[in-house]
Amino acid sequence: MxxxxxxxxxxxxxxxxxxxxxxxxxxxxxxxxxxxxxxxxxxxxxxxxxxxxxxxxxxxxxxxxxxxxxxxxxxxxxxxxxxxxxxxxxxxxxxxxxxxxxxxxxxxxxxxxxxxxxxxxxxxxxxxxxxxxxxxxxxxxxxxxxxxxxxxxxxxxxxxxxxxxxxxxxxxxxxxxxxxxxxxxxxxxxxxxxxxxxxxxxxxxxxxxxxEPEAYRQISNSVNTRRDARQACLDSTLEAMRGCLHQVVRPIEISGRVKHFYSIYKKMNQKSLRFDQLSDTLAIRVIVEDVEACYAVLSQIQSHFEMLDTEFDDYIAAPKSNGYQSIHAAMRVEGDGVVEVQIRTQAMHHFAERGVASHWLYKEQGSGSFNDKVNWLNQLMDWHAECAHQNNFIQCFQDRVFVFTPQGDVKDLSLGATVLDFAYHIHTEVGHRCRGAKVNGKMVSLSTALNNGDRVQIITAKMAEPSRDWLSAKPAVLVTAQARSKVTQWFRRQDHEALWAQAQVILSRVTPTKLTSSELLQLAKSFGQRDVDALMIALARGEITPTALMRRLEAERAPAQNQDSAQTRPKAMASKSLSHQDPRICVEGLSGMLVHLAQCCYPLPGERIMGRVSRRRGVIVHALNCQRIQASGCDADRDLCVEWEAEAHHIKYLAVIGVEVSLLDTATQSIQAWLSVNQITWSQWHRFEASHTLRIMLHIQSVGQLNECLRKLSACKGVIKAYRWTQGGSD
Structure with missing residues (x-):
């Protein structure tokens, strides 16, 4: 532009x-x-x-x-x-x-x-x-x-x-x-x-x-002191480069520049150098027709100039994860130390200068969806230059609303978010205790929708609780799913406490003596419940009757049964450990069922699932597209309808991925670094030297997170492709 x-x-x-x-x-x-x-x-x-x-x-x-x-x-x-x-x-x-x-x-x-x-x-x-x-x-x-x-x-x-x-x-x-x-x-x-x-x-x-006027003055004086010498050095280097390149290729453009002051200042700070210690304040860029010409230019420069081996990067052969491509090299020149050289095609140059690779993803880190939108803006700027006479407007960033706290901090909310949504965005307790709000200094109702630039102040009470009406009020008081979930969870906790109290009354009627924690845990396992909490809730809701509880308790206390339980229990626990802990699956029409996630397809929240009754392990949950299920066909007597509970997305599950790599060591380092930065843990890591592949068992919350993980890992250095692994191979 x-x-x-x-x-x-x-x-x-x-x-x-x-x-x-x-x-x-x-x-x-x-x-x-x-x-x-x-x-x-x-x-x-x-x-x-x-x-x-x-x-x-x-x-x-x-x-x-x-x-x-x-x-x-x-x-x-x-x-x-x-x-x-x-x-x-x-x-x-x-x-x-x-x-x-x-x-x-x-x-x-x-x-x-x-x-x-x-x-x-x-x-x-x-x-x-x-x-x-x-x-x-x-x-x-x-x-x-x-x-x-x-x-x-x-x-x-x-x-x-x-x-x-x-x-x-x-x-x-x-x-x-x-x-x-x-x-x-x-x-x-x-x-x-x-x-x-x-x-x-x-x-x-x-x-x-x-x-920073003093730092600016020092750098300005340092640059101006040697300006003529630097320009002469740049001119002579450009002339020599044009002469040697003309023998093998005709560049589209060869240009040079002295880096701007703030760029020099940042490099001095990053490397803890004085100005006279900087060797690369000059830069030359060579733009050619195609990739073959890039390497021809590099070969010609290497044969005519003294190159620095430590300052070479080939981002054409191994592009950056954001798509940036160019050859970076450095060469010694007489009188001024080092000149940086960049070699790229015209298409690469356009992407580096106008796309998001150059300085946004290349030197800054931003979020993917935002990056895509600004990349779109870059393209539209070119389009506006070509069609300036047309009145065409860009609709962008209209799915979010940005408001200020009283302290001037910016908060990012969904479009249509209300004052109460803002309170819950600040903190759950602020939302629970919210009783009013001011927008731009004026009192407003909790259902007031926020606009960009609003300054919002929340008024709270010391002893206050959320209202059930917030979930059903018209006009809506809560719009965002996050805020509605927090209110729902609060009432669920209150109901949970009441159910626990009811279950304790039932227990006191069933047995005169107080059950120990180990006894309660054993009862929970015998009923196929996840833990003691699930047992108590099922008891209070009538899913487990007092009579059934009493009979099971008597059986557990019988010596013969205790011996039998001691023999079988380690097998059940071992089986459980192979599956995911607490899978949070609802089985249609049944309660108290023992549920395991299949190890052939490792289903994840967010994908469609089905259950199949096992003779020994309860219900085994498979992904609907599981190759083993598709191969065996439908079994009306054993297949069940199942679905993920709402809390399933808050738990981590096992997911196995395969990674095809070009260099095992390089890919291993880059993958481990990415997983560490993004706080994704793993439990198994297998290297297959012959096929240049890795098999990794990750801890993942949803199929959406897994897909995003595969997309990002595919862009890691040394990686050819990352895919979901099942017993049938890549998914």
Missing amino acids: IKSSFLTVHIDPVPSDWMQWLSDILSKRPQEDISSVIQAMDYLIGLDPSIQTVCKLSVQSHAHALIRLGIDCDVDAMTLAAVILYPVYEQGILTDDVLNELMPLSVIHLLKGAVRMNVLESSWSGSAKHCPTSIDLDAMRRMLLSMVNDVRMVVVRLLVQLCVLYHFKILDEHEQMNVASCARYLYAPLANRLGMKPLKWQLEDFAFHVL
């Missing part, structure tokens, strides 16, 4: 013949309707020249600077009109009535969307030392993008922010810190994620200048 490698904010006076000037600079857009830009500029020229914007510039000079900046960024006419009107609209100089008469709906839409983003800056703590956590930052960036339905709103805000930074000296110290902090932590990453690298670099360097 941005054509120039470096942006400049021009502070020249507005030309006297501004109409001709504007027509001249927009003359390269014959297919685009520029009437909105002309009308906007005509309105600004007519304002009193003494009226100043926040940058202490006249509205005319500020508009002139923004036009030049927008042209450098190659924005469309609608965006340009919104950019130059932004300062006067934000300050209230341009009213809604005048705006509605002056501009088409498309410009009004962009302008109002860009102004809505100010809610984030108003909640930002402007301090050089203030660096929110990565979670807070990601939530704030999500919130910003959720507030817009056209990517150009973000572009408007980014250009305005850069213009403000150019005039930071006219702001007081607190405003300077606030603007620079927002630029570094909020707007620069957004520019980066939208593929606007030159804008991102300038936002970072200007923020660096304000937040």
